[in-house]
Amino acid sequence: MSSPRAPRIGVMGGTFDPIHHGHLVAASEVAQSLDLDEVVFVPTGQPWQKPDVSAAEHRYLMTVIATASNPRFTVSRVDVDRGGPTYTTDTLRDLRAQRPDAEFFFITGADAIAQIFTWRDHDELWRLAHFVAVSRPGHVLNIDDLPPEGVSQLEVPALAISSTDCRSRVHRGYPVWYLVPDGVVQYIAKHHLYRSMA
Ligand code: ATP
Numbered sequence: 288m289s290s291p292r293a294p295r296i297g298v299m300g301g302t303f304d305p306i307h308h309g310h311l312v313a314a315s316e317v318a319q320s321l322d323l324d325e326v327v328f329v330p331t332g333q334p335w336q337k338p339d340v341s342a343a344e345h346r347y348l349m350t351v352i353a354t355a356s357n358p359r360f361t362v363s364r365v366d367v368d369r370g371g372p373t374y375t376t377d378t379l380r381d382l383r384a385q386r387p388d389a390e391f392f393f394i395t396g397a398d399a400i401a402q403i404f405t406w407r408d409h410d411e412l413w414r415l416a417h418f419v420a421v422s423r424p425g426h427v428l429n430i431d432d433l434p435p436e437g438v439s440q441l442e443v444p445a446l447a448i449s450s451t452d453c454r455s456r457v458h459r460g461y462p463v464w465y466l467v468p469d470g471v472v473q474y475i476a477k478h479h480l481y482r483s484m485a
Pocket residue numbers: 300301302303304308309310313394395396397398399421422423424446447448449450451452
C-alpha cells in the first residue's frame with residue numbers, strides 16, 4: 288500500500304492593509320496549479336518601523352472576512368501574536384512546528400521576490416519552504432539569481448491592484464468596491480479605516 292502524501296500547504300504572507308483581490312487570485316491560482324490542500328494567509332505583525340500601518344487586529348480580521356468563503360483558505364495569527372517586525376524565517380519555523388507532516392510553499396509576488404536578498408537570514412529560506420514567485424502587473428518577474436531547486440514561477444491572472452492604491456482611494460473618497468471583497472469594503476467603512484492618512 289502506498290503511504291498517503293504529505294499535506295501540501297501554501298503560505299501567503301502579507302501586510303494585507305487591506306487584503307484585495309490580487310492577493311486572493313494569486314493564492315487561488317497557486318493552489319490550483321500546485322495541487323495545494325490549503326493556503327494559509329499570514330498577516331504580518333505590527334511593524335515598529337511603519338507606524339502608519341493599520342492595527343494588526345484590523346488587518347487580521349479583514350483577512351478572515353476575505354478568505355471565509357473558500358474552503359481551502361485559512362488564516363494564521365502566528366505573526367500577529369509574535370508581534371514586532373515579521374521575518375519570514377520565523378513565520379515558516381512556527382508554521383512548520385505546528386504542521387511537521389506538511390510540505391510548505393511560500394507565495395510571493397514579483398515585487399517581493401525581487402527583494403528577497405534583503406530579508407533576514409534569506410539563505411535559510413530555501414530549506415524551510417519551496418518559494419513560488421507569481422506575476423504582478425507593473426513588476427518584472429525574474430528568479431534567475433535564485434536557487435533553481437528552491438523557487439519556481441507562475442503566471443497568475445493580472446490584477447493591477449495594490450493595498451497602497453486601495454488606501455489612497457478610500458482616503459480620497461473613491462470606491463474600492465470590486466477591488467476588495469464586499470465584506471472588506473464594509474469593514475473599512477465601519478471602522479473608518481484610511482480616512483485620515485499621513
Ligand atoms: P502595499 O501596496 O501596501 O505595499 P501590496 O498590495 O503589495 O501592499 P502586500 O500585503 O504587501 O500587498 O502583499 C503580500 C504579497 O502579495 C506580496 O508577495 C505581494 O507581492 C503579493 N501581491 C500583492 N498584490 C498582488 C497582485 N495584484 N498580484 C500578484 N501578487 C500580489
